Amino acid sequence: MRTQVVIIGSGPSGLLLGELLKGAGIETIILDRVGKDYILGRVRAGVLEEGTVGLLREAGAAARMDREGLPHDGFSLAFDGRDHRIDLHGLTGKRVMVYGQTEVTADLIQRREASGALTIYEAADVTPHAFETSSPYVTFEKDGSTHRIDCDFIAGCDGYHGASRRAVPREALKTFERVYPFGWLGILADVPPVSDELIYANHPRGFALCSMRSQTRSRYYIQCALDEKVEDWSDDRFYDELRRRLPAEHAESMVTGPSFEKSIAPLRSFVAEPMRFGSLFLVGDAAHIVPPTGAKGLNLAASDVHYLFEGLRDLYLEQSATALNAYSVRALKRVWGAVRFSWSMTMLMHRFPDAGDFGQKIQEAELDYLVHSQSASTALAENYVGLPY
């Protein structure tokens, strides 16, 4: 087999890249180690920056999002028993779109299938080869035999645990990592959200987030210890703890109901540099992870795709390698901006076991400054709606 670009990974970054390249007349084959149903069942991010929304529109995969997504003009920081609204639109002229990653993925898969472009699911042992040359290829196992795809470029869109970053010689990579001493216990339930906008709560018992996927589906999280077990958290216990961490008006009005997804996610910041090795490009979670506090993971994957798409399009259509050669530098500049913001939101909103009284007072002073200074609120809002590409 031969194609122009092999995309490893059928998550949001791989699928979005595939659609944008298809629009420019560039051929791709996508490989994923799991099946389509598994991919469609994964529950993850839900807040899209305007840049991500724009890319989905450019890819022709935005019709349902534009119909069903919920544009949000602000969110609340809750502390000291009350809400402090951050007016995203008033401060920046921009808004975010609440639309689940599961739906984004479903829309992109549907577009790809309608066009007849090839995706190979359940491809085992996917391995990039010869990417230090201009004739790279990818091998994989499927139905008991080994297959090979020759190509011009390989896009490693295969997430944190994927094969692409692992294929790069260790000495060629520099990695940066911070692991946080707690996790998020999250549930998904078909109950109306407690508020029209997201609430990020800082409380002596720990952080809580009230988010949503639609007007009838809520996504709630509480900060938990890393050794907590999901099976120890009944829905009632979860809702009781969530209520304790929210201002009284929300605790009293919260509608509860059975959860259909419940999981604990650890929080980490991770960056691998550079993001290009010859003909192999790392994209999205394959190159970086952020804690979900700033709602940036999916949006960073999308901005990487934007830079890589521009580079490949210019090369194939205009024979210019300038943007492709700048991919790693451009993507990493924005990655570090989002890593900084996600780290600062995590430090601001969580209770840290070793913060002590001094750390606690600093956190309270920073929250107070953030919501009472227009400049500080604007800086927060600018980062939340997404730094420019």
Ligand SMILES: Cc1cc2nc3c(=O)[nH]c(=O)nc-3n(C[C@H](O)[C@H](O)[C@H](O)COP(=O)(O)OP(=O)(O)OC[C@H]3O[C@@H](n4cnc5c(N)ncnc54)[C@H](O)[C@@H]3O)c2cc1C
């Ligand atoms: C539990 C969880 C909750 C999250 N919540 C949020 C949130 O609330 N907000 C937010 O902004 N972000 C969140 N994120 C992060 C966000 O989901 C990711 O940043 C986003 O999915 C990145 O997209 P991606 O396409 O780069 O990688 P992925 O979505 O990880 O997709 C990678 C794809 O590659 C495939 N793959 C992996 N290994 C191989 C291999 N060896 N061979 C072939 N294919 C392979 C996988 O099956 C997958 O389909 C969350 C992530 C997780 C794990």
